[in-house]
Amino acid sequence: MTNQSEPYEFEFVAGEQNVYLFTTGIDIKYEVKFVPSSDYFNAYMEVDAEVFEMVISIADNLAGGRLPSDERVAPTIFVIFEDFFLAQRHVIVFICDSTDGRGKARHRKFGHWFYNENVKTDVMTKFDRIVVDGSNRIYLSLIMSRLHPNAGRIVEIFMRMGEEEK
Template identity: 35%
Template structure:
């Protein structure tokens, strides 16, 4: 049995705070923390520290099917740690893509990664957004437990999602 270890990753910076890594199957992933200051009211002191978390295939030269890779979760966790070390007041929102109707599979995978690799430094809350077209969109918000605005963040997130929490 192989040891679970993180892939080496590279932080390129840029406006979208991009990270890159390549898996053992030569699939390159791009992780972005895109500024998302308009999620919350701009008067909130934490609005400017809000980022949307995006996982995307950057390159798949052999057109392989994406399959379970046990090293991805720890790599994502280490990327989170790296990004939060740059600003401990960071707030991350993860909005599950609904384009292929696999949003709940994405939510489960992300939650498994979070549970497997979390430490007591982070808080995560899951909720459901209902779009104007009645589409159900799972979302998660993550921030550090020592964020001085944690109660205001939770209240603003609950207001944003109309209290539709999801377990």
């Protein structure tokens, strides 16, 4: 019998976007990508950070409709995080899709997943901010190892990003 909070098995497909795949118990296929996005910090070359934008998407949902709650998805995504960037001290910027008006709900759900899973190892840290672009609110998270040698400077830059343009 499978423990409900045990992560699903996943596969690292690799490629330019560092793709991971996993399938849930009811055949919903997820794709987790870590897309190189170092341009977030291009103006700050002294930071020396490999930055990636994380994308979590449904690759296939044969049943269609709304996704049922699945306690194994969050631990799977967290294990994928660890597999991809902790050893190499990558920095992840997570942008919650808000094109359908559900960005805030996605941000809240991801935060819940992150804090519930990270409490087990306490090796990552997350910083959140909201950027207002016209009438849109964009929910962003910065995630990195607590051991990153430039953590303080990276957080400082992330929290000020976009302010120079105003």
